[in-house]
Amino acid sequence: MTPQAPTPAYRRLSVEERRSQLLDSALALFAHRPPEEVSLDDVAEQAGVSRPLVYRYFPGGKQQLYEAALRSAADELRLCFDEPRQGPLPARLTRALDRYLAFVDEHDTGFSALLRGGSVAETSRTSAIVDGVRRAAAEHIMSHLEVAEPGPRLRMTVRMWITAVEAASLIWLDEDKQPPADELRDWLVEQFVAVLSVTARRDSQTESLVEALAADL
Numbered sequence: 001m002t003p004q005a006p007t008p009a010y011r012r013l014s015v016e017e018r019r020s021q022l023l024d025s026a027l028a029l030f031a032h033r034p035p036e037e038v039s040l041d042d043v044a045e046q047a048g049v050s051r052p053l054v055y056r057y058f059p060g061g062k063q064q065l066y067e068a069a070l071r072s073a074a075d076e077l078r079l080c081f082d083e084p085r086q087g088p089l090p091a092r093l094t095r096a097l098d099r100y101l102a103f104v105d106e107h108d109t110g111f112s113a114l115l116r117g118g119s120v121a122e123t124s125r126t127s128a129i130v131d132g133v134r135r136a137a138a139e140h141i142m143s144h145l146e147v148a149e150p151g152p153r154l155r156m157t158v159r160m161w162i163t164a165v166e167a168a169s170l171i172w173l174d175e176d177k178q179p180p181a182d183e184l185r186d187w188l189v190e191q192f193v194a195v196l197s198v199t200a201r202r203d204s205q206t207e208s209l210v211e212a213l214a215a216d217l
Helices: 015-030 040-047 051-057 062-080 089-106 108-116 124-145 152-174 181-200 204-216
Strands: none
Touching (some): 040 062, 062 124, 089 124, 108 152, 124 152, 152 181
């Protein structure tokens, strides 16, 4: 007789491992369905656990789970703009936008529901999480511009561009992800340089940045 292979020993997940598993399962669902269309039963089935176990880790129910999953996604989005200060600024922005658009592509429906608002799961806390991502992106960009104390015009320019990136991403999803992501990325980088150039006509601080940027191109 051929000896049977030993049955792998069952290992109970730690508290953190189980919580991460549930968050990953929730994110996989929220990525492609609006929050109001995802139930705790769906999350339990996705994770291969019971509904009471989901409640044990998230006693606040779906809202608590959604906010925790949103924080996890927000942390991932923040990392998109965490780029080493190496090479010309347009090349750094290109790499950051590659990661950002890959996230948008992977989490298409959830990203749309998150930024468009109107979800029954939307609260002041979820709005604050989203706004935190925008502020973190602006801080990263200012860091790459090497501006310690940006003036109001420069701050406004950077935040307007971040808003434009969000809007373009949503329209891109509506247009069945056309044009191709690499074309959209290059266009957004060119827009950043363009809006800086427009602001530079009215702001000496931005004018100095544009001159330094031109030297890198």
